[in-house]
Amino acid sequence: MGEGIMRLGYVVTRVTDLEAARKHYVEVMGMEATDRTDSAxxxxxxxxxDHHSIVLKKADRPGLEKMGFKVHTYDDLAELEKRLIQYGASVTRFSKGENHKVGEGVRFRLPSGHVMELYVEMEYVGKALPQLNPPPWPEGLIGVGAPRIDHLxxxxxxxxxxxxxxxKALNFYMSEMVxxxxxxxxxxxxxxxxxxxxxDIAIIPGKDEGLHHFAFWLDEFNDLRKAGDVFSKHDVPIDVGIERHGIxxxxxxxxxxxxxNRNEVFTGGYIAYPDMPVVKWTVDQLARGIFYFNHRQEWIEGFTGVTT
Structure with a gap:
């Protein structure tokens, strides 16, 4: 196979109040709304x-509708489709435009029941910065000013x-495990x-089809501190933080x-390579792995138990 999956492309999340969700993601997180319909x-x-990385979809209950991963080429997509079928997945193709502004691709369910899509093309919109001699950040950022999504x-x-x-089916690499x-x-x-x-994706024990969180990347620790200020200013319910992961x-x-729906703002970490040795965390040290600063506090059960 060639290059295969490139990165997380989009998260489609269910929201119960579309306008309240718009205010949160646009006015607090600082994202740009590139399109709107009556229900999304x-x-x-x-x-x-690319045109979008998050879709807010009006629904009766919160949670993850589906996720999309961008693939390098259509040859890779065809090869991945074969592998998915080989590993027992029920794969359906979707045509260009069936997903708004997204090219053709394939859809299937993970063993956990989550819907995943693979695609090659999405309509190009461009960054908020010019491609020629750009400054490091654009003027007029709102709230947190999140640059991009990072993982779920x-x-x-x-x-x-x-x-x-x-x-095995999609050639993901493992960085750490419990x-x-x-x-x-x-x-x-x-x-x-x-x-x-x-x-790009992590899996923990819990209900099938559950969403623990999806995360926004921030460039540095000072941006994380500013995000905390913004959340307090807008009365956003904070679950945990500022914290440090061992994992x-x-x-x-x-x-x-x-x-x-739980969100995360995330910075730091390390560069991962396909040949890196897998880091192990034993269950008795999991609290330190999740909350390195406050691992003695009894947060773990509630933190991992609350999902949408």
């Missing part, structure tokens, strides 16, 4: 060039099945990547959108 809003960050974390009743599927004991190679939870970050080494704030 399309958003991108200032440092993203989903839950599964049998995480190992979904981890194996992603790695295991029962140091000599175990059975992942209780795992952080997987296709780009060069510690994770991925990232710095973080977790918070909720008006529908109850």
């Amino acid at each position: 809003i399309y958003l991108k960050g200032w440092d993203e060039y 974390l989903i839950t599964a009743e049998r995480p190992q099945e979904t981890v194996d599927f992603l790695m 295991v029962e004991k140091p000599d175990s190679d059975v992942p209780i939870a795992a952080w997987l990547f296709r780009s060069n970050t510690p994770h 991925t080494r990232g710095q973080t704030i977790y918070y909720f959108d008006p529908s109850g």
Whole structure:
């Protein structure tokens, strides 16, 4: 196979109040609304060039509608479709435009029940910066001024099945995992990547089709501190933070959108390579792995248990 999956392209999330969601993602997070229908809003960050990275979809309950990963070429897409079928997935093709502003692609469910799509093309919009001699950031950023989405974390009743599927059928690499004991190679939870970050997607135990959070990248720690100020100013419910992960080494704030979907702002971490050795965290050290600063506090059960 050639290059395969490139990166996380979009997250389609269900929201119960479209206008409240718009205010949160545009006026608090600082995203640009690139399109709107009666039942959906399309958003991108200032440092993203494709038409959208987040779709807010009006629904009766919050949660993850689907996720899309961008693939390098149509040859890669065809090869991935074959592999998906080989690994037992029920694959359907979607045509250009069936997903707003997205080219043709394939749709299937992970063993955890989550809907994933693979596609090659999306309408190009461009960044908020010029491509010739650009400044480092654009004028007029609103609120957090999030540059782009970064990753998502989903839950599964049998995480190992979904981890194996992603790695074998779609060639995801593993950066870190949680295991029962140091000599175990059975992942209780795992952080997987296709780009060069510690994770483009992570899977932890929980209900099938569950969304724990999707995350926005911030360029540095000062941006994270500013995000905390913005959340307090707008009365955004903060779940955890400012915190430090042992797993991925990232710095973080977790918070909720008006529908109850958990978001994260994330910075730091490390560069991941396909040949890197997998980092293991044993269950007895999981609290330190998730909350490195405050691992003695009893936050873990509630934090991992609350999903949409």
